Amino acid sequence: MSRRPGNPSRRLVDGGGLPFVGTIHSKTRSSPFLTIGLVLGAMLLVGFCYHQSGGSRNDLEAVSRVEGSTSCTVEVQRAIPILKKAYGDSMHKVLHVGPDTCSVVSKLLKEEDTEAWGVEPYDLDDADASCKSLVRKGIVRAADIKFPLPYRAKSFSLVIVSDALDYLSPRYLNRTLPELARVSIDGVVIFAGYPGRQKAKDSELPKFGRPAKLRSSSWWIRYFVQTSLDENEAVVKKFDQAATKRSYRPACQVFHLKSYS
Numbered sequence: 001m002s003r004r005p006g007n008p009s010r011r012l013v014d015g016g017g018l019p020f021v022g023t024i025h026s027k028t029r030s031s032p033f034l035t036i037g038l039v040l041g042a043m044l045l046v047g048f049c050y051h052q053s054g055g056s057r058n059d060l061e062a063v064s065r066v067e068g069s070t071s072c073t074v075e076v077q078r079a080i081p082i083l084k085k086a087y088g089d090s091m092h093k094v095l096h097v098g099p100d101t102c103s104v105v106s107k108l109l110k111e112e113d114t115e116a117w118g119v120e121p122y123d124l125d126d127a128d129a130s131c132k133s134l135v136r137k138g139i140v141r142a143a144d145i146k147f148p149l150p151y152r153a154k155s156f157s158l159v160i161v162s163d164a165l166d167y168l169s170p171r172y173l174n175r176t177l178p179e180l181a182r183v184s185i186d187g188v189v190i191f192a193g194y195p196g197r198q199k200a201k202d203s204e205l206p207k208f209g210r211p212a213k214l215r216s217s218s219w220w221i222r223y224f225v226q227t228s229l230d231e232n233e234a235v236v237k238k239f240d241q242a243a244t245k246r247s248y249r250p251a252c253q254v255f256h257l258k259s260y261s
């Protein structure tokens with residue numbers, strides 16, 4: 001199987017979005033990797049079942065660690081119940097921005113009283129049939145997030161972004177983050193990777209090109225202050241309370257910003 005050249009960051013995220021499929025695909029000839037992939041897959045499945053049935057704290061953390069080394073887009077899906085507690089009615093009309101957005105949009109559309117749209121920052125070449133259907137309906141679209149988003153101001157009650165801002169330099173962040181705030185009414189939720197957590201992927205980096213710029217929480221907070229974006233303290237509190245109650249520990253950094261008033 002040969003990898004087509006393309007956006008290097010997309011490749012990195014691709015591997016992250018579908019960790020086990022990727023492992024099995026690219027390593028079919030060497031069975032140890034296949035075994036590891038299958039074992040991890042089984043762990044994830046077991047963890048997921050526990051999660052569904054409200055499993056114990058340790059199980060949740062195990063899943064969180066597995067997923068944490070892969071993708072924050074997966075983390076968004078896990079966080080939906082907590083986000084609903086924190087944002088209530090603001091989860092009514094959601095835009096997700098990030099790789100593999102179809103997976104998040106499909107999940108959100110299954111929630112009651114939730115409309116969802118998605119922006120895929122890279123390409124949709126590998127989209128499956130259900131994703132292609134979302135694209136045909138205009139629910140998901142590909143757009144370069146370094147440029148203004150193709151939506152009117154205040155089009156969505158909430159904007160959630162994952163695995164996308166990590167790849168932007170401050171120069172582009174300065175344009176993109178205000179854009180996310182512009183199209184939202186009640187806020188922007190940022191899921192960003194933790195520096196150091198993606199260590200497991202280092203061996204694969206030569207294949208993917210340059211890594212994401214994972215920034216510390218103090219970097220982000222300084223950046224928000226610099227660019228006059230306010231964190232929504234009330235929501236932060238609600239989110240933390242809901243997370244504690246459900247023993248949910250995000251594997252990514254989660255920030256809650258206010259939209260422009």
Ligand SMILES: *[C@@H]1O[C@H](CO)[C@@H](O)[C@H](O)[C@H]1NC(C)=O
Nearest residue numbers: 169170171172174226227228
């Ligand atoms: C981004 O915007 C902030 C605030 O306006 C500014 O201080 C900073 O220099 C900008 N950074 C870049 C790289 O343009």
